[in-house]
Amino acid sequence: MRRLVITSLLLMLFLLAACSADPDAAAHYSQRKEVNVNIEVPDSIEANSVPRIDVLLTSDGKALDKEADVTFLVWKDDNKAEAETIPASRKEDGGYQLEYTFPSEGVYYVKADVIVDNIHLMPTKQLRVGELTEEEKQKILQEQEQRKQKDSGSHHHH
Amino acid sequence: MEAQQKPPAPKKKLRRRSLYQSVWRWHFYAGLIIMPFLIILAVTGGIYLFKPQIEAALYKDYYEVTPQTTVTTPSEQIDTVETIYPDAAVTSYRPSDSPDRSAEIGIQQDGTAFTVFVDPYTNVVLGKLEESYRLVNVIEKIHGELLMGTVGDRIVEWAACWALILLITGVYLGWPKSKTRIRGVLVPRLNKGKKLLARDMHVVPAFWISLGLLFLILTGLPWSGLWGNNFQALTTNAGIGYPPSVWVGDAPASDVKTKEIADVPWSAENLPVPVSANQQYAQLSVDDVVQIADEEGVKPGYNIMIPQTHDGVFTLSAFPPNARDEVTMHIDQYTGAVLADYRYDNYQLLGKIIAYGITIHKGTEFGIWNQIIGVIVCLGIVGIAVSGFILWLSRKPKGKLGSPKAPSDKVMKGVIAIIIILGIVFPLVGISIIIVWLFDRFVIPRVPALKRFFNA
Structure with a gap:
């Protein structure tokens, strides 16, 4: 009797110890084909230049051999509604290039709309063209500070 | 005796x-x-x-809208909510699921969760409810x-x-x-x-x-905190239950290109303009996420959880009355890639049984009967x-x-x-x-x- 009680106690303790989900458990279930997308942009861009901007598609670390349908959208600041649509030109190395002249200094957004098979990717990259004036920088830093305070005010429960 | x-x-x-x-x-x-x-x-x-009937009666003024010819975009509706509640963080968006139904925007204000109801046609806020005080939530x-x-x-x-x-x-x-x-x-x-x-x-x-x-x-x-969680973890790990993240387990992470992240506080909303780095990926707009949901064949009635961390994902989830319509989808917040797409058909046998068990338990699977x-x-x-x-x-x-x-x-x-x-x-x-x-x-x-x- 005593042995039975002790054995079941041990078993219970074992079961009480919280099991947690295995990070690799997803392998047991349906998985989607993964295509990674990168918008490659030079470290600095000058106004009135045509920088080399490429979209690279990879799958399992290798360049994707399938041809994708790639379109770029470019806009400045918050003027997304006036974005220009520019079709990509396919390069021999498999990348997709954006040919665009940035007309002035400032903050631009480049969105690549990529469709390959039934996969639809739409990364957007924010770019700084030229230099920001000291005044602009201060204004931005102030905004960031405000955002930080707001974040710490509203996200502390996470 | x-x-x-x-x-x-x-x-x-x-x-x-x-x-x-x-x-x-x-x-x-x-x-x-x-x-x-x-x-x-x-x-x-x-x-x-009787949750559906109770909520439909209690929140009639928040739920019902008059269909019109023009509809505003989700991001326009979110902008409205952000303007009205400037100190709140937007955590979720639920598109309207029928022409006469409002859209719902989940916000966090001082650590408290609220739902804001917006008329998608006029972009007018119809009202705000504190989640923890909703009658059926208290009963639950x-x-x-x-x-x-x-x-x-x-x-x-x-x-x-x-x-x-x-x-x-x-x-x-x-x-x-x-x-x-x-x-x-x-x-x-x-x-x-x-x-x-x-x-x-x-x-x-x-x-x-x-x-x-x-x-x-x-x-x-199966949905109790101790036995249920252990049971779910065991079945998920063994590949016989729900896929991970539907009940237990983590969602996949967004691919963070760390070298490109500027040294700025991360925010779920608009990107701060780069000061130190000259380029960074922006988060997908909710409009894009809704478009992806549509392309993936997810019917309205789902909720989009907006990522709150660098490597978080947009999680699209729907737990409608019928178990076979359930969806849990994770979308990379920078590229829009669908990282995981779990429908009812992707549940393993035990997961399917638990799912049906839950909808019948809640009284939604077979309607009024x-x-x-x-x-x-x-x-x-x-x-x-x-x-x-x-x-x-x-x-x-x-x-x-x-x-x-x-x-x-x-x-x-x-x-x-x-x-x-x-x-x-x-x-x-x-x-x-x-x-x-x-x-x-x-x-x-x-x-x-x-x-x-x-x-x-």
């Missing part, structure tokens, strides 16, 4: 009688302890079944954790497990003694005296309700608990609990074995069994008053 008055029976019969007594004792302990919890669960559950909180957080969750789980013991011991006790005696089990005997009527008013409804109760316990347990049968079972549970209590009162001698005299240790072993198995499968039951057993074995025999009281 009855056994004492009868002439000595053959040994086999005596043993059966003792077993009967010991089961009776355990049925009685369990019943008396968990009765109040069962009543609470049945009443709150019975109300919660009572049903799931008695408004006591983790402690309450464990109590509910424990009561549900004990209800299982009650059910098993009850079936043993109520089982017809001979094949012809179905009266008293299937139908009550109304003209055989008060004592038998009191018994039948407990046994007969219990027989009819027991299947429903068993179903509710078994389908409810599901709700009606659910509420009948709930009323039945209250009835059984009350009639069980009355039955005990009607039989109870003064100053005693009225349990049958304790059988010998040897006979008890058989019953104990069954209960120990339950105690191992359900650890919370196991712990409470040990406490009751210790009380039964060591405390009662040493205190004369208790010994008399428990008839031990």
Whole structure:
């Protein structure tokens, strides 16, 4: 009797110890084909230049051999509604290039709309063209500070 | 007590009688302890079944909108909410799922979750509700954790497990003694005296309700905090249950290109302009996420959770009335790549069974009939608990609990074995069994008053 009680106690303790989900458990279930997308942009861009901007598609670390349908959208600041649509030109190395002249200094957004098979990717990259004036920088830093305070005010429960 | 008055029976019969007594004792302990919890669960559950009707009536002004020709985009609606509540963080977006239904935007304000209802045509805020004060959410909180957080969750789980013991011991006790005696089990005997009527008013409804109760316990347990989470983790890990992140397990992470992240505080909203780095990926707009959902064939009625960390994902989830329409989809917040797409068809067998169990438990799977049968079972549970209590009162001698005299240790072993198995499968039951057993074995025999009281 005593042995039975002790054995079941041990078993219970074992079961009480919280099991947690295995990070690799997803392998047991349906998985989607993964295509990674990168918008490659030079470290600095000058106004009135045509920088080399490429979209690279990879799958399992290798360049994707399938041809994708790639379109770029470019806009400045918050003027997304006036974005220009520019079709990509396919390069021999498999990348997709954006040919665009940035007309002035400032903050631009480049969105690549990529469709390959039934996969639809739409990364957007924010770019700084030229230099920001000291005044602009201060204004931005102030905004960031405000955002930080707001974040710490509203996200502390996470 | 009855056994004492009868002439000595053959040994086999005596043993059966003792077993009967010991089961009776355990049925009685369990019943008396968990009765109040069962009543609470049945009443709150019975109300919660009608959540769709209750919410549609309560929040009519927030839900209903007049269809018009032009619709605003999700991001325009979110902008409106951000303008009206500048100190809030937007955490989720639920597109309108029918032409006359508002869109819902989840916000966090000072650590409190609210839902803001927006008319998608006029982009006007219709109202704001605090999530934790919504009537059905309060009822659900009572049903799931008695408004006591983790402690309450464990109590509910424990009561549900004990209800299982009650059910098993009850079936043993109520089982017809001979094949012809179905009266008293299937139908009550109304003209055989008060004592038998009191018994039948407990046994007969219990027989009819027991299947429903068993179903509710078994389908409810997978979402309990301790046993349920362990069970879900085991089945998910073994590849036989829900895919990870539907119930337990983490969602995949967004691909963070770390070298490109500027040294700025991360925010779920618009990107701060880069000062130190000249380029960074921006988060997808909710409009894009809605477009992806549409392209992936997800029907409106889903909710989009907006990522709150660098490597978080947009999680699109729908748990509609029917289990087979469930969706959990994780989308990379920078590229829009669908990292995981789990529909009902992607659940493994046990996951599918649990999913159906949950929608039937909640009364949504089979429409109004599901709700009606659910509420009948709930009323039945209250009835059984009350009639069980009355039955005990009607039989109870003064100053005693009225349990049958304790059988010998040897006979008890058989019953104990069954209960120990339950105690191992359900650890919370196991712990409470040990406490009751210790009380039964060591405390009662040493205190004369208790010994008399428990008839031990």
